Amino acid sequence: EGMVAFLLPENVNPRWEQQDAAAFVAKMKEIAPDTKVEVFNAGNDTSVQQRQAEQALTQGADVLVVIPIDGESSAIIADTAAEEGVPTIAYDRMINSENTKFWVQADMYATGAAQAQHVVDNTAKGDTLVMLKGSPTDPNAAVIAEGQMSVLEPLFASGERVLGYENWTQGWDPAIARRSMDQALTQLNNNVQGVVSSNDGNAGAAIAAMEEQGMAGKVPVSGLDCTVQAQQLMLLGKQTQCGWRPLHEMAAAAAEVAVRLMNDQDYSDLATRTVTNGVGAEVNFVPVDSYSAVGPEGVAYVIEHDPSITKDMVCQGEAASTDFCK
Amino acid sequence: MQHELRLSLADRMRIMRQTRFGAFVPVLLALAAIWGYFGLAAPLLEYWSDPDADSLRLIFLSPRNIYNLFMQSAVIATLAVGITIVLLLGDIDLSAAATAGVCAALLGVLVLAGVPGWLACLMVMAVGVVMGAAQGLLIAYVGIPSFVVTLAGLLGYQGLMQKILPTGNLNVDDPFIRAIARILIPDMLGLAMAVGLVVLVMLAALRRQAQRRQRGLELDSSLALWGQVGFFAVITFAAVLTLNSYRSVPLMIVLLVAITALLGWITTSTPFGRSIFAVGGNTESARRVGMKVNRIRVAAFGIVGLMAAIGGIFGASRYGSVSYTAFAGGSLLLESIGAAVIGGTSLFGGRGSVWNAILGALVIGSLGNGLDLSGASSADKLMFSGAILLLAVAIDAVSRPADASSR
Amino acid sequence: MQHELRLSLADRMRIMRQTRFGAFVPVLLALAAIWGYFGLAAPLLEYWSDPDADSLRLIFLSPRNIYNLFMQSAVIATLAVGITIVLLLGDIDLSAAATAGVCAALLGVLVLAGVPGWLACLMVMAVGVVMGAAQGLLIAYVGIPSFVVTLAGLLGYQGLMQKILPTGNLNVDDPFIRAIARILIPDMLGLAMAVGLVVLVMLAALRRQAQRRQRGLELDSSLALWGQVGFFAVITFAAVLTLNSYRSVPLMIVLLVAITALLGWITTSTPFGRSIFAVGGNTESARRVGMKVNRIRVAAFGIVGLMAAIGGIFGASRYGSVSYTAFAGGSLLLESIGAAVIGGTSLFGGRGSVWNAILGALVIGSLGNGLDLSGASSADKLMFSGAILLLAVAIDAVSRPADASSR
Amino acid sequence: MTTDNLTAGSRTPPPHLRVTGIHKRFGGLHALRGVDFEVARGEVMALVGDNGAGKSTLMKVLAGAYLADEGEFWLDGEQVLVGGPTDAADLGIQIVYQDLALCENLDVAANLSLGAEPVKPGWGFLPRFLRPIDEMEMEVKAQKAIDRLEVRTLKSVRALVGGLSGGQRQAIAIARAVGAESSVVMLDEPTAALGVAQTRQVLNVVRRLRDTNHAVVYISHNMRDIFEVADRICILRHGANVGTWRTAETTPDEIVVAMTRGLDEGQTHAA
């Protein structure tokens, strides 16, 4: 008995519905088969997410698992829930509230650094790079960018690499990323040797822009999430890297904590660490691993480790004729 | 044609529709259809089709959910009321949601900087008026179509909001501002206000009727008269009692109703309001009888700006924060124009009412609220909301006796 | 008033505006203003203010950027051309972008399932027509305002697109579909086509003039006549030569122009097109002269649906992928309606042209393109685009001799 | 209402178009209360009545612009259905509306051909509504029609109707209706805005229509014009028939009295 609500931020990135929610629902079915799980998607609108939280509470939710659109406006969700005695778990993105009970995420700083390092490793001295950053309202995007800069800043300063163009991507919208890339290429007259993209959506957009210039496949492009689409591009050699996290482990951790919270059980054995969030609250934290997948080997690794992705899913369309799929 | 078909019914509908109350009919029908669906049909269906369900749960119509619904629709309603004013002129405002966003962001920054809440509210209301009126000036005196000016305004104000809030969001915990959404009118006071209102409306109706008789003017049929008063009483008491049985009437709802009443009175009962309808009905005629069409237009856009600012304050209070997507970047724009239009206000000007905008906002709000109570996927929810909205508005259109074209 | 002011100039403007060419003037002025700003003013400013700049870089007006601009604006333009048709009727379509999204998603799924590209294109075009016409049926025969129907359509089709694309995006690598954006018309062929077109237009103008003389009809002033032909020739050659000097004319642009030409011809030169203008100008009159207003409305919405499907195909081809945000969830909706309105098409119906929609799309496209070439923050960019858009359209409004109101 | 009365009498030519028992309500307003009306070929039937008597409403019903709530239509003795303007046009009914029903955003030539644009020959493979309009043919026709009505101040048939004077517009509406193929032509106050010369031309046109065996309905408040062209005069009052007179057997004064006061005994009069 009981109910858990899983609140997703948007439908731009396929991972939320396809991987996180699916894994969470599966895990819940396994460990608490009687518990109802309701999945909501706010479509990148914070007022919608608040409404969805209210509706979940009205329906009698016992725990909220929230991937906020941003860290601030989600505070009221945790606060309202707390007023009703309902605990809130922050998933992937932190909620800046005293009432955030738990957070699960990988080390995004390191992930950003790995993206940048990959591009640096595949470019030469004096090469020009383009940075396609994430949504300015997503706390992760800022952390990822910091991680990237930790690698790039010294190189830019010394002139070993040149920052040709950088832009944020409101709402992680690939359409916006596409135009950024077009303009980068125009402004730099195609003088681009590497693209540090903060996630796969941006990477896909950058690749489409470069295809038009006959550059796709000749330039390293980083990404994050290892979506099916990104893995196909990796097999085709157009995208060269993607940061991968075991999303099923994140979902499982959240599910286990949720069940404990629902039953008022102690969960300190699950959350071994704490972090301090934006309002100075100590939040129990489970870090998950991350992996920097590069090339077809990277794809093989992800297919092996990510239960939501199979080789058949990746080997479709143009990608079906690559060596990897044959 | 040459038959005695649909006579009495159609005629009675027509006559009813010609009273003031009649303008509510379509949107009330739509609202009733949606509430009927979410409140009764959907739960019953679920109950019957799911053998495991142990009891019928009428969550949608529960006082708690109605309370939620009112609060969830309040920002849309505030903006829709403002937008109705410019729609009456035959103009449109695409920037209202972004204006609300700028005002909310400014409010957040001001209180963070230590400006007292009430002062900050007054300041952003002034800013809202200026933002709206500035667009009105361009529309009226430069002669650029309102769609284009307010599209530019949308872009510009979106940028301004980002400028004020570089991270895109900000918590607002000023007690004065949060109080707007949090303060509840004590149950008894709420009821007393309702009784007072209903008595007032009744007395006004009686006095009016007596004066008309005295001056030898055509009288309203007493059925229509008492029907309207009764309708008003039922709505008022139903709302107050429902809200009381969950928590109480929230201050924000009282404020919204009061502001709408004021605007409703201005639009229907003052020379200024009359001139808005005249300009919307026939701009050239209005100009020729000496109305200052340009000034009226600027004033109307000033009012939208004011309502947008109030919407921004309400939003900041309710969300406890200001975020780009909740205002400028999200669906608020289309939802609030949609609320006004669903309320029956014509995009061509000259026809509509601010009260209907509130009902339209409830229609829009009910879609999201009701669907979020169901377990559907987000794709299904979107598809459902389209279908339900369509069905709800079609009910009126179909029930209306077809005749000479109207759009 | 009682003075000899602004006579010759104002009059000359007025007369010019009354030719067919005249309708282009406002949006051309706006476009020229924007291109002037980004192409010359902004780089010059930067050059002067930045002592380090080694050379003046006129990137915006470079052939390569013009090529980008055309391609970036193509999807908006395709939708705007369709939307113009319903605006001419006095209706609006909020669902066109979502329809494009559904069609693009369907296209992606179909080719993935092995349907040949050309067949998939035809299929989604049929689907687009059905999706548009279905809304048209509700608007025409049930009598729900188009704003509400297409708002519901927007929601429903957004849901449908998510349903078709559960992952939110999909790569499209079918060679046929990708070819639409990739194939370039060989330079010489492009030039030959341009010459052919110009000669054709010239001959047609001559023949028309001769026939009119023969039948004793009022003649166009030869200045106006040759002005228009010359204008057409300059635009055509400028476009072809610019595109050739970067790569060549892309097939997609040729297709867009061809489709627009067809629709332009239909709207201005056939009884069907005439009836669209008549319905938009005075629905009741159109009905009374026996026009099938309902069928015309359904057909017009079918056309928007078709254009949306084509927009979806163009988008899938250009982006090499289909994503929710690029179509249904993004800014495409407002941008394409905005393009039509900036092009001078009235929201009140009866006035406008599909060609202007293309120019309007270029205006909108230039804003994003030009600002992304600058290093400004996204807040600044938004604010700039609002300001520039406003200035650009104001230039025409201010230059127009003020007279009896117009909206 | 004595329908039989109306058609009785050997002096009356057999009616071409006849309606009986027409009712039309607008909300609570009962605008036509069982009106009978008829017109024969080769005659001009005047329809008169006070302002708001229901003349225009009756015309709109005949033209299919309004649907009657009740009532029957006969054409040449056969009952017909009129469900819309197209039905009426198919039956050969043409009308000049009192409010003219022009499209201000279109030019004179387009308005004159509205709904019946001439198309160029040789495009038979396309459905008619997609064939190219023959603009020149349209302009030639328009010019002729305008010339016939002597509207000399109208310089160009390519001027937008939105900028025309009241009389110029009325002339266009008349030209449109009388230019089309028809057996019944109804003119609702066609000369209200016309000058002296143009009015004379319209009266000539009306006579010409009668002589070419059309059935003509002529609405006017001008007794002189009516007595000049009408063969019979039908009076409406408060949405009901007062009666029908032969012009030759009555006087303007009698008509005016019947129009404003009705008949004393409340009995309809038939000619």
Added chain:
Amino acid sequence: MTTDNLTAGSRTPPPHLRVTGIHKRFGGLHALRGVDFEVARGEVMALVGDNGAGKSTLMKVLAGAYLADEGEFWLDGEQVLVGGPTDAADLGIQIVYQDLALCENLDVAANLSLGAEPVKPGWGFLPRFLRPIDEMEMEVKAQKAIDRLEVRTLKSVRALVGGLSGGQRQAIAIARAVGAESSVVMLDEPTAALGVAQTRQVLNVVRRLRDTNHAVVYISHNMRDIFEVADRICILRHGANVGTWRTAETTPDEIVVAMTRGLDEGQTHAA
């Protein structure tokens, strides 16, 4: 143009409103080509001319609805500026437009008070445009005005104008103009859509206005009406003056000839 001529002669009362050299162009169309016009208090000046002669355009210029491209205005010998309808209204100029200029979405009472709504007393702390409208006062006034014009078929002053007959609308437009405070009343074809009885009432109103020392301008194509009420007749042709006649000294035929053909020697005529 012999401006002096127009005002010369002892038989002519001193003009109250006088304009000279009015030019108005619409794009390429030169609608008024230096027109002179005047009207005195206590006289009815008829303005006649063919369709499209420029009568309505001249009236709109006088009422401030159009701005003249050139020309001068005098009121009681003093030059004035008319920059818009409000200026004209402030000078006491009221007008019935040929196209009526009513708001179809408002009811009869609202249209009759449009732009001059009576407000309830006792709200002096508010600016006038925000005080409550005195609806009942408005309806009473409207009912009286309508009754005076004998439009008996108009049942309620709360009916929307959009549903009224042509004559009913015209009556409302007339009632609005003659009901307001004014010194000059201009009526542009006020009886075009009116019935016999209503037309008679309007002519009475015109006479009453003259007798109360108003300056009245009356435009019509109906020579009978003109010769019944007008003191002088001013003829426009192709946007220019043909001349002005005293009604007592001319005949309808002479006027019609001058209207359609102009004067032979091309010289203007002044009365």
